[in-house]
Amino acid sequence: MIYTVTFNPAIDYVVRLDAPLEVGEVNRAKGEDCVLGGKGINVSGVLAQLGCESVALGFVAGETGAWLERGLVAQGLKTDFVHLDHGMTRINVKIKAGQETELNGAGPDIPESAMQALEEKLDRLQKGDILILAGSIPASLAQTTYERILARLEGRDIRAVVDATRDLLVNVLRYKPFLIKPNNHELSEIAGVKLTNDNEIVTAARMMQAKGARNVLVSMAGDGALLLDEQGGVHRIGCPKGKVVNSVGAGDSMVAGFVAGYQQSGGDYAAALKLGTACGSATAFSLGLATKADIDNLLKTMLVDRDLQGPMQVSAPAKTCGPQLSHKCAFPIKPRAGYARPLPVSYTHLTL
Numbered sequence: 001m002i003y004t005v006t007f008n009p010a011i012d013y014v015v016r017l018d019a020p021l022e023v024g025e026v027n028r029a030k031g032e033d034c035v036l037g038g039k040g041i042n043v044s045g046v047l048a049q050l051g052c053e054s055v056a057l058g059f060v061a062g063e064t065g066a067w068l069e070r071g072l073v074a075q076g077l078k079t080d081f082v083h084l085d086h087g088m089t090r091i092n093v094k095i096k097a098g099q100e101t102e103l104n105g106a107g108p109d110i111p112e113s114a115m116q117a118l119e120e121k122l123d124r125l126q127k128g129d130i131l132i133l134a135g136s137i138p139a140s141l142a143q144t145t146y147e148r149i150l151a152r153l154e155g156r157d158i159r160a161v162v163d164a165t166r167d168l169l170v171n172v173l174r175y176k177p178f179l180i181k182p183n184n185h186e187l188s189e190i191a192g193v194k195l196t197n198d199n200e201i202v203t204a205a206r207m208m209q210a211k212g213a214r215n216v217l218v219s220m221a222g223d224g225a226l227l228l229d230e231q232g233g234v235h236r237i238g239c240p241k242g243k244v245v246n247s248v249g250a251g252d253s254m255v256a257g258f259v260a261g262y263q264q265s266g267g268d269y270a271a272a273l274k275l276g277t278a279c280g281s282a283t284a285f286s287l288g289l290a291t292k293a294d295i296d297n298l299l300k301t302m303l304v305d306r307d308l309q310g311p312m313q314v315s316a317p318a319k320t321c322g323p324q325l326s327h328k329c330a331f332p333i334k335p336r337a338g339y340a341r342p343l344p345v346s347y348t349h350l351t352l
Contacts (some may be wrong), residue, residue: 001045003125004132005118005149006040006058007141008107010090011068019096027097035288036071039134039163042252042289043259049292050260054156055080057121061108062088072346082117084108109140113126128158134163135188135324143168161254166190173212177275180208181217181255201226202234205251215269217276218253225277229269237277242284242285253290254280274302290314 012035021027044056056077060069061084068089072079087108095101102146125131131153137145150160150172152258162169163184188195191204205216205228214230224238257279261272280296282290 001053001126002044002052002130002132003122004044004047004054004056004134006038006056007110007135008090009036009038009041009058009060009065009068009144010092010105010107010136011035011064012037012092012094014094017095019097020099021095021097021101021318037249039252040132041072041077042249043132043134043256044271045075045289046070046074046249046253046256047260049290049295050256050275050279052256052263054078054259055083057109057118059084059110059114059118060089065089065160065212074166076087080121082114082121084114084279086109098138100117104330105125107115107138108220110138112139113249115141120201122153123148124160125156128159130159130161130263132159132161132163132259134255136164137165137168145256146172147175147182150177150214161255161259163251170211174206174330176212176214179215179217179255179258180213181219181251182208183221183251185220187218192193198226198236202228209258217254217258217273219251219280225254225273225280227269233269235270235273237273238265240281242298246287247284248279250284253283257295274299280301 005011011145014027014033015037016031017027018030033100036320041056044054047054054077056072056079057350058081060066065081065083065088069079069081073229090105092105093103095103104204110133122131129142129170130150131150133146137143142148145280146162146168146215154175160172160175161179161181162177163181164172166189167183169180182190184201186209187201187204191207195201195204196240201218205218205226207229208230213299217229218228220226222239222244222249224236227233227235229235256276256278258272258276261275262269265271276294278295279290282298282303284296286294
């Protein structure tokens with residue numbers, strides 16, 4: 001079974017205007033929508049489109065939380081939320097008026113008793129289950145919450161997927177997550193140096209593996225994605241053609257597609273990367289999350305070229321951690337022994 005955790009789910013109230021937003025004036029909407037979301041919930045939604053059952057875990061509160069939960073059930077999702085006694089599930093206002101303006105709610109405080117209730121639910125996970133942790137940690141919880149969860153599950157053969165940034169991601173590597181999914185900018189922040197090409201990204205991804213990550217999936221927006229798998233294989237894929245109309249949920253959709261592709265293909269990393277990229281792109285090209293039809297249409301345009309296999313030359317970048325980034329780098333990028341010669345990796349290039 002696949003489980004997703006959303007610590008601070010939200011109802012997104014999306015308002016569309018015909019003209020630019022005028023601050024201090026009455027603005028009339030051309031239309032509006034309510035979208036039920038949060039990173040883990042987004043993953044569960046796309047998994048459902050792909051025919052993969054999951055259980056959405058997390059915290060909900062008040063009437064907004066009850067509405068969100070009913071809405072997810074109506075969409076066919078399984079939920080097992082912890083219900084908080086105080087506060088309300090947040091509402092985020094998204095104003096689309098040429099430029100997009102957002103006003104995000106804070107969400108309810110999560111007491112220690114609620115966190116313990118979530119841990120009791122996680123204790124029921126079985127060997128081989130997948131747990132997806134995505135997004136930031138609410139201010140009412142310790143920033144070590146991901147570490148706390150993975151430490152509790154350590155040694156139980158639970159495959160953890162972590163989609164987080166900076167220290168939230170780096171600090172869980174010692175628990176050997178099955179998959180991490182930074183984008184290239186987030187990976188640059190962690191490495192402490194701007195990554196400008198595939199070679200440098202592979203080198204940084206190998207450093208993440210050396211710290212404990214089993215598979216490293218690096219998304220690069222319009223430049224596609226790169227996967228360093230736990231067997232040492234490097235897989236590269238471009239991005240399908242299309243008009244980007246929505247970036248919200250694209251990364252979550254990629255995670256869902258990768259996990260579904262890995263399971264449905266019996267562990268084929270190239271297939272997982274292909275489906276993950278199709279799902280991320282389908283969401284980016286849509287107003288909402290990707291649908292099965294959108295994903296299938298993109299998959300038809302993506303061909304796997306397995307002729308381009310062999311050693312890939314990977315060189316270390318010229319710089320190590322520098323003071324140019326305000327975030328303290330977790331580790332420097334340094335060439336490992338043997339980087340001067342071609343690495344013995346299987347390089348699968350996926351053409352579109």
